[in-house]
Amino acid sequence: xxxxxxxxxxxxxxxxxxxxxxxxxxxxxxxxxxxxxxxxxxxxxxxxxxxxxxxxxxxxxxxxxxxxxxxxxxxxxxxxxxxxxxxxxxxxxxxxxxxxxxxxxxxxxxxxxxxxxxxxxxxxxxxxxxxxxxxxxxxxxxxxxxxxxxxxxxxxxxxxxxxx
Amino acid sequence: xxxxxxxxxxxxxxxxxxxxxxxxxxxxxxxxxxxxxxxxxxxxxxxxxxxxxxxxxxxxxxxxxxxxxxxxxxxxxxxxxxxxxxxxxxxxxxxxxxxxxxxxxxxxxxxxxxxxxxxxxxxxxxxxxxxxxxxxxxxxxxxxxxxxxxxxxxxxxxxxxxxxxxxxxxxxxxxxxxxxxxxxxxxxxxxxxxxxxxxxxxxxxxxxxxxxxxxxxxxxxxxxxxxxxxxxxxxxxxxxxxxxxxxxxxxxxxxxxxxxxxxxxxxxxxxxxxxxxxxxxxxxxxxxxxxxxxxxxxxxxxxxxxxxxxxxxxxxxxxxxxxxxxxxxxxxxxxxxxxxxxxxxxxxxxxxxxxxxxxxxxxxxxxxxxxxxxxxxxxxxxxxxxxxxxxxxxxxxxxxxxxxxxxxxxxxxxxxxxxxxxxxxxxxxxxxxxxxxxxxxxxxxx
Ligand SMILES: Cc1cc2nc3c(=O)[nH]c(=O)nc-3n(C[C@H](O)[C@H](O)[C@H](O)COP(=O)(O)O)c2cc1C
Ligand code: SF4
Ligand code: FES
Numbered sequence: 182x183x184x185x186x187x188x189x190x191x192x193x194x195x196x197x198x199x200x201x202x203x204x205x206x207x208x209x210x211x212x213x214x215x216x217x218x219x220x221x222x223x224x225x226x227x228x229x230x231x232x233x234x235x236x237x238x239x240x241x242x243x244x245x246x247x248x249x250x251x252x253x254x255x256x257x258x259x260x261x262x263x264x265x266x267x268x269x270x271x272x273x274x275x276x277x278x279x280x281x282x283x284x285x286x287x288x289x290x291x292x293x294x295x296x297x298x299x300x301x302x303x304x305x306x307x308x309x310x311x312x313x314x315x316x317x318x319x320x321x322x323x324x325x326x327x328x329x330x331x332x333x334x335x336x337x338x339x340x341x342x343x344x345x
Numbered sequence: 346x347x348x349x350x351x352x353x354x355x356x357x358x359x360x361x362x363x364x365x366x367x368x369x370x371x372x373x374x375x376x377x378x379x380x381x382x383x384x385x386x387x388x389x390x391x392x393x394x395x396x397x398x399x400x401x402x403x404x405x406x407x408x409x410x411x412x413x414x415x416x417x418x419x420x421x422x423x424x425x426x427x428x429x430x431x432x433x434x435x436x437x438x439x440x441x442x443x444x445x446x447x448x449x450x451x452x453x454x455x456x457x458x459x460x461x462x463x464x465x466x467x468x469x470x471x472x473x474x475x476x477x478x479x480x481x482x483x484x485x486x487x488x489x490x491x492x493x494x495x496x497x498x499x500x501x502x503x504x505x506x507x508x509x510x511x512x513x514x515x516x517x518x519x520x521x522x523x524x525x526x527x528x529x530x531x532x533x534x535x536x537x538x539x540x541x542x543x544x545x546x547x548x549x550x551x552x553x554x555x556x557x558x559x560x561x562x563x564x565x566x567x568x569x570x571x572x573x574x575x576x577x578x579x580x581x582x583x584x585x586x587x588x589x590x591x592x593x594x595x596x597x598x599x600x601x602x603x604x605x606x607x608x609x610x611x612x613x614x615x616x617x618x619x620x621x622x623x624x625x626x627x628x629x630x631x632x633x634x635x636x637x638x639x640x641x642x643x644x645x646x647x648x649x650x651x652x653x654x655x656x657x658x659x660x661x662x663x664x665x666x667x668x669x670x671x672x673x674x675x676x677x678x679x680x681x682x683x684x685x686x687x688x689x690x691x692x693x694x695x696x697x698x699x700x701x702x703x704x705x706x707x708x709x710x711x712x713x714x715x716x717x718x719x720x721x722x723x724x725x726x727x728x729x730x731x732x733x734x735x736x737x738x739x740x741x742x743x744x745x746x747x748x749x750x751x752x753x754x755x756x757x758x759x760x761x762x763x764x765x766x767x768x769x770x771x772x773x774x775x776x777x778x779x780x781x782x783x784x785x786x787x788x789x790x791x
Contacts, residue, residue: 204506206418209525211525211527212506212524212525212526214526215506215509215523215526216506216507218509219468219471219509240526242526246526246527249527250509250526250527250528253511253529254508254510254529255510255511256469256509256510268469271688271691272430272631272688272692273430273431273631273674273685273688273689273692274430274431274587274588274674276684276685276688277588277589277674277676277680278587278588278593310428310512310692310695310696311428311429311430311432311512311631312469313427313428313433313435313436313467313469314436315431315432315433315585315587315593315672315674316433316585316593316594316595317433317593317594318587322469324471325471325472325475327472
């Protein structure tokens with residue numbers, strides 16, 4: 182899907198990239214790496230080596246500097262993922278709030294294990310650590326949106342909505 | 346007494362007009378027009394405000410350590426990484442009332458002489474980042490940010506930086522590395538950020554709640570702030586409550602109320618959920634020692650435990666805990682302590698940056714050993730092995746994540762050893778879904 186020729190942000194995103202770089206002092210443009218990787222992931226869903234090389238070029242840094250960072254932070258997908266990535270919190274407080282049952286239901290419904298993608302390619306399910314919403318758990322996030330106080334019924338409704 | 350959340354439920358408070366109608370940005374006007382930067386720092390010192398990110402270091406004192414070499418920029422960086430399990434107070438404050446943080450950022454940056462400041466927010470909270478950026482734009486449009494703020498000659502640019510999903514970036518030097526576009530590996534100290542921080546320039550890193558509190562202090566004076574609370578625990582604190590209470594959520598409390606009141610009064614948590622009893626509490630985020638019901642409510646001297654730095658730590662680690670970040674996790678008698686400890690051990694194993702071997706290897710071992718106990722494959726020696734591993738990590742690492750990983754495991758065994766032993770002795774029973782050990786005669790047994 183992504184080879185070097187086609188990897189290029191649309192013009193408005195490129196404009197945002199240049200604005201972001203200006204947030205930092207002269208010569209410190211590497212600081213823009215995380216924000217730009219987020220933009221790249223929003224554009225291409227996951228960070229292929231080609232995408233990372235493109236980002237390195239934009240920031241005038243070495244590709245290895247991008248790989249080092251992309252592999253350190255858990256939000257970045259380094260393999261292809263489904264259309265919707267569901268990231269559910271597995272940490273203690275969410276378990277106390279009934280997370281176990283809700284997440285089992287989610288995985289059963291989609292027929293996937295943690296880390297897996299549903300057969301139709303629509304959903305990838307990932308386990309993550311605390312999302313800073315513990316008292317509103319169980320919780321998962323799909324891209325920028327938080328889904329909180331989850332119940333098995335709510336999960337059904339969300340999946341139905343997104344399957345349309 | 347509410348300082349940070351007084352207007353938080355006012356409709357539209359996230360917009361600058363409504364925020365200003367409720368007195369917002371008066372601290373910026375007062376500080377910039379009528380006070381010298383050092384006078385602001387002086388008020389913050391007098392207030393007794395302590396860092397709300399977990400360590401409780403006095404904010405004014407930290408500010409006074411900032412190096413001020415001529416011609417070198419200084420930075421204020423707000424720590425909104427909030428990744429400590431149990432903690433979601435900064436999330437709540439920023440999401441509901443972004444201007445409360447922005448106002449504090451302007452006042453604090455002015456005091457420190459910073460002309461560029463950053464708010465580092467965990468990347469998962471992208472929707473909160475959008476809320477903050479919108480509010481920052483409003484502040485620029487009203488001349489409260491940018492060049493020559495309110496005609497004073499003071500310039501400030503404020504930016505939001507997203508993280509990428511890594512608990513360790515809450516540690517202040519890892520955060521600075523991350524803000525420089527690198528992996529979040531904590532730095533060796535010294536040098537401290539106050540001397541060499543962001544881009545090797547003098548930098549102050551403070552928590553969201555610490556920074557937000559400075560506006561009230563400027564408006565009302567440090568002495569007024571110091572009057573709230575008890576002794577060295579001055580002011581109010583946001584407590585985020587999760588687990589088995591009737592009303593989980595975020596509460597702003599005056600420091601000094603009793604733990605019992607906090608848990609059982611309708612003003613706060615409203616008690617344990619119906620038909621259940623309190624078993625244990627983790628009072629300050631996953632890193633602090635867990636305490637059983639008796640010890641969280643009363644100290645060993647029989648005194649009521651208070652929601653203060655001092656009272657919660659009364660008894661040291663033998664019988665006390667810490668206020669930490671205010672992540673208050675409540676567990677009733679249906680909670681399996683071994684399982685809960687496993688999720689914490691797994692968390693620290695997952696989040697260790699891997700730079701130091703005691704932390705990298707030790708967190709892995711603890712995760713693995715508790716995992717096998719929880720899954721009915723444990724041995725009696727494993728329990729002491731865990732204590733031993735925890736001891737070997739403690740104090741032997743570059744950053745405090747190692748300690749933060751060791752303490753919860755050591756404390757769970759200290760107070761609930763019989764529960765670990767029961768898992769080892771009765772693997773079949775212990776691995777049944779929902780099975781929980783009931784200690785004979787314990788106050789939480791139904
Ligand atoms: C592993 C680790 C994670 C931390 N996470 C946070 C955090 O999410 N938010 C925070 O404010 N402080 C966090 N801290 C504490 C910071 O290092 C630092 O002390 C704090 O931001 C200083 O601000 P304060 O004095 O206003 O509390 C963490 C520390 C460690 C060791
Ligand atoms: S203690 Fe752990 S997290 Fe901290 S620097 Fe060492 S390995 Fe990294
Ligand atoms: S434990 Fe799930 S959001 Fe914190």
